[in-house]
Amino acid sequence: MHKAIVVFEVEGGSDKYFDGHRKDTMPIVNAIRNEGWKSEVVYYRPEWSEALFDYISQNFDGYISRVNPGSIPGGEKGYFELLTKLSDAGLVGMATPEEMMEYGAKDALVKLKDTSLVPSDTHAYYEVEEFHKTFPTSLSYGERVLKQNRGSTGEGIWRVRIADPELAAAVEPGTALPLDTVLKCTEAVDNHTEEFTLGEFLKFCEQYIVGDNGMLVDMRFMPRIVEGEIRILLVGPDPVFIVHKKPAAGGDNFSATLFSGAEYKYGTPEEWPELVEMFNQARPIIAENLGGDNIPLIWTADFMLDTAPDGSDTYVLGEINCSCVGFTSELDMGIQEKVAREAISRIK
Numbered sequence: 462m463h464k465a466i467v468v469f470e471v472e473g474g475s476d477k478y479f480d481g482h483r484k485d486t487m488p489i490v491n492a493i494r495n496e497g498w499k500s501e502v503v504y505y506r507p508e509w510s511e512a513l514f515d516y517i518s519q520n521f522d523g524y525i526s527r528v529n530p531g532s533i534p535g536g537e538k539g540y541f542e543l544l545t546k547l548s549d550a551g552l553v554g555m556a557t558p559e560e561m562m563e564y565g566a567k568d569a570l571v572k573l574k575d576t577s578l579v580p581s582d583t584h585a586y587y588e589v590e591e592f593h594k595t596f597p598t599s600l601s602y603g604e605r606v607l608k609q610n611r612g613s614t615g616e617g618i619w620r621v622r623i624a625d626p627e628l629a630a631a632v633e634p635g636t637a638l639p640l641d642t643v644l645k646c647t648e649a650v651d652n653h654t655e656e657f658t659l660g661e662f663l664k665f666c667e668q669y670i671v672g673d674n675g676m677l678v679d680m681r682f683m684p685r686i687v688e689g690e691i692r693i694l695l696v697g698p699d700p701v702f703i704v705h706k707k708p709a710a711g712g713d714n715f716s717a718t719l720f721s722g723a724e725y726k727y728g729t730p731e732e733w734p735e736l737v738e739m740f741n742q743a744r745p746i747i748a749e750n751l752g753g754d755n756i757p758l759i760w761t762a763d764f765m766l767d768t769a770p771d772g773s774d775t776y777v778l779g780e781i782n783c784s785c786v787g788f789t790s791e792l793d794m795g796i797q798e799k800v801a802r803e804a805i806s807r808i809k
């Protein structure tokens with residue numbers, strides 16, 4: 462054993478600080494060093510793949526990936542191949558490409574729809590034809606949110622409803638809506654609303670389904686999103702902090718993404734005992750449905766409030782993220798030390 466962990470980044474991008482790294486990268490590296498282990502950062506480039514493999518496989522026991530899949534030079538395929546080769550050579554992957562795909566893809570929600578975490582009428586479209594066939598009926602049950610798999614910060618995440626409220630109230634649930642039905646569609650990236658006919662919107666959304674990892678998740682709209690989305694950040698199995706993200710008030714607004722104007726409040730798991738209790742009970746079920754015991758090193762789960770039949774609050778899962786989860790505004794909370802200890806214990 463080398464007692465050494467390498468951290469992957471890519472060069473450039475708006476997430477980098479003046480030292481060329483993500484703001485939370487060197488804190489992790491330094492925390493690993495403080496535990497008496499070696500650690501350093503390398504940059505991925507496709508043309509360095511072989512050299513990286515030789516260097517890393519000879520000098521390190523594990524890797525931590527701090528790379529956003531959308532910004533990998535040459536695409537994620539080459540990067541994932543390198544990570545898989547390193548795992549095959551005996552390194553501990555944090556996270557492995559499999560974990561990133563299982564936990565990070567939007568259809569993780571669909572894999573959890575038979576649990577109490579996700580409404581049972583959540584589904585995913587992988588084929589354009591299937592989408593055209595099913596969505597007109599899906600929308601007859603009420604307002605929906607369509608989520609593309611690629612991209613982030615609310616791009617291609619659409620709140621979809623029938624424009625005329627009287628018509629919406631009169632629709633017979635379970636009947637396909639006619640293609641000339643006028644819709645109001647609000648995109649989470651900036652809460653802007655556009656009108657489409659259903660036929661136009663179906664056509665427009667084909668872009669999200671075609672191509673690599675294309676899919677659309679179709680989920681019930683959760684009206685209590687206006688009270689905020691609650692993010693749990695985890696290091697391995699442990700919740701370490703909470704972000705309460707409240708959409709900008711007014712209009713059709715439903716987006717909890719930062720750039721859409723949502724307000725963020727940071728807190729501790731102790732301030733959210735019911736949510737954390739519920740989550741701790743659900744976590745093994747999440748693991749069982751998303752690839753077994755391999756929990757990502759740093760990941761987040763986002764929840765929205767819902768109301769149970771008895772009037773009490775429940776929580777619905779909206780998204781899991783596990784690639785490149787940041788904690789740059791919480792560097793004083795001891796998270797990097799937890800990351801270092803968890804990473805070292807996985808190698809041991």
Ligand SMILES: Nc1ncnc2c1ncn2[C@@H]1O[C@H](COP(=O)(O)OP(=O)(O)OP(=O)(O)O)[C@@H](O)[C@H]1O
Binds near residue numbers: 681
């Ligand atoms: N079912 C839903 N009901 C109501 N609002 C929703 C629903 N799903 C998502 N949203 C809203 O849309 C926003 C964006 O959706 P989501 O987080 O799934 O996409 P994203 O683009 O991957 O965002 P992120 O940058 O957080 O990864 C959420 O923050 C939330 O405010």
Ligand SMILES: [Mg+2]
Binds near residue numbers: 763780
């Ligand atoms: Mg989100």
